[in-house]
Amino acid sequence: MQLQFAMDVSTLDEALALCRxxxxxxxxxxxxxxxxxxxxxxAIRAITASYPDKTIFADMRTVDAGALEADMAFGAGADLVSVMGGADDDTVRGAVAAARRRGKGVVADxxxxxxxxxxARELAGLGVEFCEFHAGGDEQALCRYSVRAVIEAGRQSEAPFSVAGGVDLDSILDVRASGAVVAVVGAAIRRxxxxxxxxxxxxxxxxTASVFGDVTPVRQGRPHGIPCGPGPGQGRARRLADRARNA
Ligand SMILES: O=C(CO)[C@H](O)[C@H](O)COP(=O)(O)O
Incomplete structure (x- = not known):
């Protein structure tokens, strides 16, 4: 599983400082x-130039003009671009066609x-690389939000998927155990x-999970309506990290 760092900042200076x-x-x-x-x-051009060995994901969130917007991002150096999963199929097809012309990829948000x-299954058939199962910031603020529900939806899709939206050290092993190809982490690193x-x-x-194997994944999310609090898997990733250090 790959680790994607999401930079939801507003200036290139902030982004470059984080990248360093x-x-x-x-x-x-x-x-x-x-x-x-x-x-x-x-911003895409600058970060691509500074980090040529990294995969660069441009979170374009395209909802129309798929080929045009994808081409703009790919032309600036992006390797992956996002298209909204609810966009028209032709928008997705346009972005995928642009990606294929350049040997790059599209991710459906x-x-x-x-x-x-x-x-997600339809989108996989349209040629996206993977689908990003995603709880945005506003959804995360709701008490019914559960990252484990997001993980479970990805797993059920049986399509290649990533997980985004509040992933932290308490949930990263559940993301990995679900079979996700990418874990997206923003605030838990940035803040x-x-x-x-x-x-x-x-x-x-x-x-470390790759070396020692996953611990039993936690499948129950916080039931809807229960006040926000730490998830049931709290501390497992930290314990694995300690185990690696002491091995
Ligand atoms: O697209 C985003 C917000 O709309 C974020 O990049 C994504 O949700 C991951 O960030 P975080 O870990 O901070 O939730």
Whole structure:
């Protein structure tokens, strides 16, 4: 499973400062949609130039003009672009065609997609690389939000998927155990007192699980209506990281 770092910041300076701290630990650098909206494809160009060995994900969130918008991002150096999973099939096809012309890929963002499990299968048939099962920031603020429900929807889709939206050290092993191809982590790294150390902890947890095997995944999310609080898997990733250090 790859680790994607999501940079939902507004300036290129902030993004580059974060990259300097965390790039060594992550596989995919996500240029968040707020950054693209503020700085344009210049941000994609600058980060691609600075990190040519990383996979660059441009979170374009395209809902129309799939080929045109994907081409803009690919032309600036992106390797992956996002298209909204609820967009028209022709929009998705346009982006996928643009990706294929350049040997790159499209990711479908499943935020607010009704019937997301079935739609993910359709999107896989349209040629996206994987579907990002995603609880956006507003959804995360609701007490009915559960990252484990997001993980479970991805798993049920049986399509290649990533998980985004509140992934932290308490849930990263559940993401991995679900068979996700990518774990997307934003705030848990970006807002950490030491982003470099936080990214390193995710790296260790993912790599250690590969060596020692996953612990039993937790399948129950927080029941709807129960006040927000720590999930049932709290501490498992940290224990695995400790185990790796002591091995
Ligand atoms: O696309 C996003 C917000 O809309 C974020 O990139 C994604 O949700 C991951 O960030 P976080 O881990 O902070 O939730």
């Amino acid at each position: 701290q965390v790039a060594e630990h992550v596989d995919i650098i996500e240029i968040g949609s707020p950054l693209i909206k503020n700085e344009g494809v210049t 499943m935020t607010d997609v009704r019937g997301c499990v079935l739609r 950490a007192p030491d982003p470099r150390a936080a990214a390193g902890a995710f790296r260790v947890a993912i790599d």
